[in-house]
Amino acid sequence: MNAGCGEGVRGLGDTEAKGGSDGIGLVAFAVLYLMLLTSTAGAQTPKAHFVGSESCKSCHAATYTSWKQTRMANVVRDPKEHPEAALGDFLHPDPLVTFGLDQIAFVYGSR
Numbered sequence: 001m002n003a004g005c006g007e008g009v010r011g012l013g014d015t016e017a018k019g020g021s022d023g024i025g026l027v028a029f030a031v032l033y034l035m036l037l038t039s040t041a042g043a044q045t046p047k048a049h050f051v052g053s054e055s056c057k058s059c060h061a062a063t064y065t066s067w068k069q070t071r072m073a074n075v076v077r078d079p080k081e082h083p084e085a086a087l088g089d090f091l092h093p094d095p096l097v098t099f100g101l102d103q104i105a106f107v108y109g110s111r
Ligand code: HEC
Pocket: 051, 052, 053, 055, 056, 057, 058, 059, 060
């Protein structure tokens, strides 16, 4: 018989019980192999995704509160939350203004 993978399998069985235990070694090898397969499949890192600044608040309350007041934190604003962020005049009709305040998704920058 040729030496190789089969030799190792038989060796495994031989250490547990002397003689005629090739089956045990093979089963042990198969179980080990399956455990390896399933552990590598289970160890896959979940896909990273954006969690947002709010998620930091629970542990970094003080840092979050002071950061929230900086210009950096407020560079992109939703006019639904901050109507003052949109500087245009949406109260008086203007033929050049073809959209309403409610149609603005976000405002970038501030005065
Ligand atoms: C579950 C609690 C928790 C959450 C949520 C959390 N952190 Fe932390 N963060 C910690 C702890 C605890 C430390 C201190 C770790 C240390 O010193 O070894 C830390 C340290 C840090 C540091 C290093 C601070 C320094 O002075 O070295 C930064 C930067 C940081 N966090 C940013 C964030 C950001 C950004 C988020 C949100 C995306 C966030 N953290 C969410 C618990 C948290």
